[in-house]
Amino acid sequence: MNLNDPKLVAEEYANEKGLVGRRDAYRYADGLDAPALAIGAVLDVQPRRVLEVGCGPGEAAERIAASGVEVEALDISERMVELTRARGVNARVGDVQELPFEDESFDAALAGWMLYHVPDVERGVAELARVLRPGGRLVAVTNRREHLRELRELLGGDFPTHNFSDENGAEILLRHFAQVEERDAGGWINFPDRAAVEAYVKSSRSLWERDLPANFEGTLRVRRAPVIYVATKAT
Numbered sequence: 001m002n003l004n005d006p007k008l009v010a011e012e013y014a015n016e017k018g019l020v021g022r023r024d025a026y027r028y029a030d031g032l033d034a035p036a037l038a039i040g041a042v043l044d045v046q047p048r049r050v051l052e053v054g055c056g057p058g059e060a061a062e063r064i065a066a067s068g069v070e071v072e073a074l075d076i077s078e079r080m081v082e083l084t085r086a087r088g089v090n091a092r093v094g095d096v097q098e099l100p101f102e103d104e105s106f107d108a109a110l111a112g113w114m115l116y117h118v119p120d121v122e123r124g125v126a127e128l129a130r131v132l133r134p135g136g137r138l139v140a141v142t143n144r145r146e147h148l149r150e151l152r153e154l155l156g157g158d159f160p161t162h163n164f165s166d167e168n169g170a171e172i173l174l175r176h177f178a179q180v181e182e183r184d185a186g187g188w189i190n191f192p193d194r195a196a197v198e199a200y201v202k203s204s205r206s207l208w209e210r211d212l213p214a215n216f217e218g219t220l221r222v223r224r225a226p227v228i229y230v231a232t233k234a235t
């Protein structure tokens with residue numbers, strides 16, 4: 001299985017259940033706040049107009065818009081677009097591989113945990129570069145290969161292929177951007193008991209097809225390893 005299989009992506013994000021279920025585990029998290037750091041990296045360039053691709057339910061787009069910035073959000077899932085619009089943010093259904101926007105029409109763009117879902121990631125990144133103005137900033141967030149290592153060891157077996165990680169992220173971005181900086185945003189999830197781990201595993205089931213071993217009891221400390229790429233388009 002591959003995380004960029006369009007059928008898997010369509011089923012997983014037809015509703016917000018899986019995403020919301022996985023996020024629930026973040027109440028047990030410590031360490032750096034990756035979504036806040038990514039939003040900060042967007043706002044640091046004092047943009048007037050921002051594009052968010054793969055906006056999901058729209059939290060980041062809403063937070064960026066609350067700073068007085070014009071925001072366009074886009075997601076391939078109708079339900080995610082509906083949820084984002086409900087927050088009062090401009091949102092439309094679309095594919096990052098074919099952006100319905102003019103060349104050089106944004107100051108900054110955010111792609112949070114979505115490029116690994118894109119069948120032709122190279123084309124998606126090229127599209128993001130196209131719609132950014134010269135000197136514009138792309139903030140792209142993904143997970144390092146060691147993300148959730150302890151949970152993977154517990155569950156065992158192979159996990160789906162991940163086509164945009166710390167293994168190749170900078171290399172892909174550097175083919176379309178003049179400069180790429182890598183920022184850590186890691187920490188831990190301290191699951192307090194079996195029920196908490198089980199809830200997380202269940203909410204990931206359509207992506208991983210894994211069940212928690214029947215004999216697992218107790219607490220589990222699992223590393224989170226997001227990486228934030230800050231890419232600058234040539235001037």
Ligand SMILES: C[S@@+](CC[C@H](N)C(=O)[O-])C[C@H]1O[C@@H](n2cnc3c(N)ncnc32)[C@H](O)[C@@H]1O
Pocket residue numbers: 009013019053054055056057074075076077080094095096097111112113114117118119
């Ligand atoms: C893991 S969620 C991340 C949501 C949000 N960015 C966040 O950080 O919470 C991935 C999102 O990307 C969207 N997506 C997947 N492939 C896409 C594509 N080719 N173009 C636009 N959106 C896509 C999915 O529908 C989903 O809402």
